[in-house]
Amino acid sequence: KAGVTQTPRYLIKTRGQQVTLSCSPISGHRSVSWYQQTPGQGLQFLFEYFSETQRNKGNFPGRFSGRQFSNSRSEMNVSTLELGDSALYLCASSLRAAWDGYTFGSGTRLTVV
Amino acid sequence: SQELEQSPQSLIVQEGKNLTINCTSSKTLYGLYWYKQKYGEGLIFLMMLQKGGEEKSHEKITAKLDEKKQQSSLHITASQPSHAGIYLCGADGGRGSQGNLIFGKGTKLSVKP
Numbered sequence: 001k002a003g004v005t006q007t008p009r010y011l012i013k014t015r016g017q018q019v020t021l022s023c024s025p026i027s028g029h030r031s032v033s034w035y036q037q038t039p040g041q042g043l044q045f046l047f048e049y050f051s052e053t054q055r056n057k058g059n060f061p062g063r064f065s066g067r068q069f070s071n072s073r074s075e076m077n078v079s080t081l082e083l084g085d086s087a088l089y090l091c092a093s094s095l096r097a098a099w100d101g102y103t104f105g106s107g108t109r110l111t112v113v
Numbered sequence: 114s115q116e117l118e119q120s121p122q123s124l125i126v127q128e129g130k131n132l133t134i135n136c137t138s139s140k141t142l143y144g145l146y147w148y149k150q151k152y153g154e155g156l157i158f159l160m161m162l163q164k165g166g167e168e169k170s171h172e173k174i175t176a177k178l179d180e181k182k183q184q185s186s187l188h189i190t191a192s193q194p195s196h197a198g199i200y201l202c203g204a205d206g207g208r209g210s211q212g213n214l215i216f217g218k219g220t221k222l223s224v225k226p
Contacts, residue, residue, distance in 0.1 A: 004155075033212035042219065043201070047214025055211045090155060094212065102146065102203075102214065103154040 025093030143204030
């Protein structure tokens with residue numbers, strides 16, 4: 001079966017712009033989580049969606065937002081980009097995010113210049 | 114909040130040698146995941162452990178969760194260049210932490226041919 005698909009793979013944006021990243025989970029998976037990975041902070045949890053509802057949120061500013069559609073696909077948005085937002089953004093899908101296991105996508109590499 | 118400490122931070126081994134990576138948690142582990150990551154790419158799922166004393170193997174990789182469920186180890190037997198990468202342990206925070214995996218900083222493994 002198809003894995004977790006993230007688009008685009010690479011993005012270059014200018015400071016102050018906004019960006020939208022997309023994640024298509026494995027068919028049948030209803031939970032989608034987002035993570036930010038940087039060399040300094042490692043992998044940090046952004047938020048998790050299940051059946052179009054945000055169930056959990058990490059410690060990130062309000063510039064980071066997300067949503068999930070009825071087909072379980074998810075998008076995350078970052079507004080007013082800062083240089084420090086440059087990172088690899090990963091999404092993970094799971095059946096229910098309750099010890100079901102998490103499958104990660106290949107990530108979107110965002111560079112803010 | 115829960116923290117995971119991985120050791121060593123990096124490891125260089127000669128091809129054919131065995132190695133062990135450790136992951137120690139500041140709190141009881143409800144679910145412990147091992148992932149492998151190639152630089153700049155997504156996480157590849159290796160194994161998930163939930164029960165104290167549990168041990169799982171896949172090909173030449175064996176992971177264990179100790180009886181007290183606060184430490185896990187990943188052992189690679191007869192290492193190969195294909196084993197090179199960054200190994201990450203991730204902890205499921207238990208009830209109410211949907212989708213929020215806490216990750217260690219990773220162990221970078223290099224295998225010299």
